[in-house]
Amino acid sequence: MQVGYKIATEALSPTQVVEQTVAAEEAGFDFVELSDHYHPWLEEQGHSGFTWSMLGAMAAKTERIGLATGVTCPMIRYHPAVIAQAAATVQLLSGNRFTLGIGAGERLNEHVVGGGWPAVRIRHHMLREALEIINLLWQGGYQSYEGEYLTLEDARVWDLPEQLPVIAVASGGPGASKLAAEYGSGLFATEPKSELVQAYAEHGGSGPKYAEVPMSWAPTEDAAVEAALQTSRWALTGWPVMSELPNPVNFDAASSTVDADDIRGQFSVGPDLDVHVQQAQPYVDAGFDHIVLQNTGPDPDGFLAVCKDELIARVRSLTPSS
Numbered sequence: 001m002q003v004g005y006k007i008a009t010e011a012l013s014p015t016q017v018v019e020q021t022v023a024a025e026e027a028g029f030d031f032v033e034l035s036d037h038y039h040p041w042l043e044e045q046g047h048s049g050f051t052w053s054m055l056g057a058m059a060a061k062t063e064r065i066g067l068a069t070g071v072t073c074p075m076i077r078y079h080p081a082v083i084a085q086a087a088a089t090v091q092l093l094s095g096n097r098f099t100l101g102i103g104a105g106e107r108l109n110e111h112v113v114g115g116g117w118p119a120v121r122i123r124h125h126m127l128r129e130a131l132e133i134i135n136l137l138w139q140g141g142y143q144s145y146e147g148e149y150l151t152l153e154d155a156r157v158w159d160l161p162e163q164l165p166v167i168a169v170a171s172g173g174p175g176a177s178k179l180a181a182e183y184g185s186g187l188f189a190t191e192p193k194s195e196l197v198q199a200y201a202e203h204g205g206s207g208p209k210y211a212e213v214p215m216s217w218a219p220t221e222d223a224a225v226e227a228a229l230q231t232s233r234w235a236l237t238g239w240p241v242m243s244e245l246p247n248p249v250n251f252d253a254a255s256s257t258v259d260a261d262d263i264r265g266q267f268s269v270g271p272d273l274d275v276h277v278q279q280a281q282p283y284v285d286a287g288f289d290h291i292v293l294q295n296t297g298p299d300p301d302g303f304l305a306v307c308k309d310e311l312i313a314r315v316r317s318l319t320p321s322s
Contacts, residue, residue, distance in 0.1 A: 042248050080137075104127045166184075
């Protein structure tokens with residue numbers, strides 16, 4: 001079991017993201033995971049730096065901790081050839097500590113380049129083609145590719161690591177888990193659904209299985225709820241909404257009816273570490289072995305302190321209750 005720390009690039013400045021990574025390594029986390037967005041979900045968050053620049057700085061400032069994107073959309077705002085090169089470079093700079101989290105993206109970040117936002121069926125086809133291109137380029141040499149949606153012309157990634165990064169493909173259903181097994185080398189999810197892990201294994205997937213656990217730590221329960229309500233209420237809108245809205249103002253409107261009870265229903269909140277450990281248990285029961293603590297509380301340094309003292313070790317020691 002490995003325990004990671006989700007750093008929301010929408011909630012911290014680029015400098016703070018790097019500082020939090022250094023602090024997470026000192027606290028004993030096994031890896032950190034960064035979102036890869038162009039916009040924040042809500043204007044209250046106030047940030048959204050360029051993830052790949054931050055990853056380079058994080059690699060230089062740390063020695064041991066793993067680095068991961070959670071997740072990168074490699075097919076609209078980016079071309080997969082660019083992501084193949086970027087991920088290979090981070091893997092070299094970090095000394096083989098990088099995991100490339102891949103997913104089908106959200107309109108919030110991808111529409112900005114003016115390429116439109118395809119229907120979900122087309123996005124899944126594009127994701128498959130993007131994965132094929134990345135894997136092709138990581139074979140070395142000059143490569144070309146002509147798919148239905150994406151093309152590649154005489155491209156070569158010149159600096160390839162001997163140990164390629166894990167590609168953890170985001171899954172919300174059996175089809176995406178199959179894609180992760182066939183074209184990736186890991187699985188990524190945000191819900192404690194055992195069927196995602198089972199489908200991944202049934203199609204030959206044997207790599208690491210990442211899952212994000214939503215929590216909000218604060219010295220009081222009310223403070224934890226208020227912080228999550230202010231900056232993370234968008235998370236309760238559901239994936240059909242999260243993938244389709246174009247700007248923070250839309251997420252503000254869509255989440256305007258979310259209240260404190262809704263937050264308590266999705267996040268573990270407050271100072272009681274037993275509650276946060278219990279929040280992680282269903283993900284372990286579902287078969288995930290890389291548990292990502294996603295804190296939305298108001299005091300990230302205080303959260304890292306309790307993680308160092310106790311929470312990391314308790315989550316790491318969890319086993320399937322079944």
